Amino acid sequence: MTTSTFLANQRLPIHRWFRYSAGFSGAWAEAVIRERTSAHHTILDPFAGVATTLVAAQLAGRHALGVEAHPFVARIARAKLTPCDPDALERAAQSVLAHAESLPREAACDDEPELLRASYSPDALADLRRLHRAIEAQGEHPLLWLALVAILRACSSAGTAPWQYVLPNRRKARVAMPFVRFPMQTALMSADLCAGRTSAVLHHDDARTCASIADASVDLVLTSPPYPNNYDYADATRLEQTFFGDVREWRDLHTTTRRHLVRACSQHTAADRLALGDLLADPHVAPIRDALTGVCEALAAIRASKPGKKTYHTMIAAYFVDLARVWQALARVVRPGGEVCFVIGDSAPYGVHVPVDDWLARLADAAGFTPTRTREIRARNVKWKNRKHRVPLRELELWLTRRR
Numbered sequence: 001m002t003t004s005t006f007l008a009n010q011r012l013p014i015h016r017w018f019r020y021s022a023g024f025s026g027a028w029a030e031a032v033i034r035e036r037t038s039a040h041h042t043i044l045d046p047f048a049g050v051a052t053t054l055v056a057a058q059l060a061g062r063h064a065l066g067v068e069a070h071p072f073v074a075r076i077a078r079a080k081l082t083p084c085d086p087d088a089l090e091r092a093a094q095s096v097l098a099h100a101e102s103l104p105r106e107a108a109c110d111d112e113p114e115l116l117r118a119s120y121s122p123d124a125l126a127d128l129r130r131l132h133r134a135i136e137a138q139g140e141h142p143l144l145w146l147a148l149v150a151i152l153r154a155c156s157s158a159g160t161a162p163w164q165y166v167l168p169n170r171r172k173a174r175v176a177m178p179f180v181r182f183p184m185q186t187a188l189m190s191a192d193l194c195a196g197r198t199s200a201v202l203h204h205d206d207a208r209t210c211a212s213i214a215d216a217s218v219d220l221v222l223t224s225p226p227y228p229n230n231y232d233y234a235d236a237t238r239l240e241q242t243f244f245g246d247v248r249e250w251r252d253l254h255t256t257t258r259r260h261l262v263r264a265c266s267q268h269t270a271a272d273r274l275a276l277g278d279l280l281a282d283p284h285v286a287p288i289r290d291a292l293t294g295v296c297e298a299l300a301a302i303r304a305s306k307p308g309k310k311t312y313h314t315m316i317a318a319y320f321v322d323l324a325r326v327w328q329a330l331a332r333v334v335r336p337g338g339e340v341c342f343v344i345g346d347s348a349p350y351g352v353h354v355p356v357d358d359w360l361a362r363l364a365d366a367a368g369f370t371p372t373r374t375r376e377i378r379a380r381n382v383k384w385k386n387r388k389h390r391v392p393l394r395e396l397e398l399w400l401t402r403r404r
Ligand SMILES: C[S@@+](CC[C@H](N)C(=O)[O-])C[C@H]1O[C@@H](n2cnc3c(N)ncnc32)[C@H](O)[C@@H]1O
Pocket: 020, 022, 023, 024, 025, 046, 047, 048, 049, 050, 051, 052, 053, 067, 068, 069, 070, 073, 205, 206, 207, 208, 223, 224, 225, 226, 227, 233, 260, 261, 262
């Protein structure tokens, strides 16, 4: 069973409500939870994303907790966990649609952000705005809000890259119409709603502290943290956040979103202007300091010769400072004997290999976890003709036990 890709989730109830390419497989998560835990156990995902682990735990009849720092993604996750009667959702959706159709179709205004004007026809944008106003008028039910979020990309004429970024200069062949797509989405959601889901709580919080999670309360951590591979989670939902007015321009993403996240992309460390020496002196990275210093100094040297001057050297150092803090937080919340599974990938910025799994295992060991096994999931960076370097990469499950 494939662990790491969200693709199969497109066919799974509830998981299929919102496509998050950073997500992992719900079927795999559910199988692991069933195999490794029983009904009285609590499962935590400290990087919950769109709540794949939490939904999987619910479907397996377990109690689940999640932590997610990205405000928009956390709202999606919470919406997915909202209990609702399917008939009530259908009725509310029909009434929203009727209300939206009765609203005047206002001309798309020049004041709309440029990204939206480039991504939608004026009619599609006007209809999406009518749907939004009708949902707001009904008290913004989380599932109706999510249905609107979920159709935004299908109704956009702009292309989307495999990694979810929006490419307004690439046009799509098939573009959905908002008043057709919205009822299709709510019908799909109603069909998936089932009674008797176990409780699951999503905290908008920071995995580096897990402040909202009680001491020794967790039996299994099942998660996938950001990889230090320069993927910008803030940018991943830019279209949606722009539609809802959370951001207007690309630069707003840092203050609203990116600065709350683990530092795993160079845009983050560039904006924060970090000093490499300070990061390497941080006591959290003491267990890997020598090896980390070698890699970061190599990156700093290569950077000097590159036109883009990407801040990979501070990105890698800051990433491990942050992940070391995550291990300390997890050591507090996982009960002795409890298990952790991290789905993780290594990386090679500027072609310099960073042994992410090995360093994470060493940081975890220092925090009180014993690494028990790894399982390779897939090889990465082997297919693309235009890849930037030839370093073979892999993705794996890293399993550990909290020492007693
Ligand atoms: C690889 S994704 C996990 C996706 C998840 N497994 C799913 O299926 O949706 C990593 C997630 O960690 C979140 N994240 C980044 N920094 C965080 C932090 N400091 N605390 C909690 N979540 C964080 C990102 O916003 C992203 O949603």
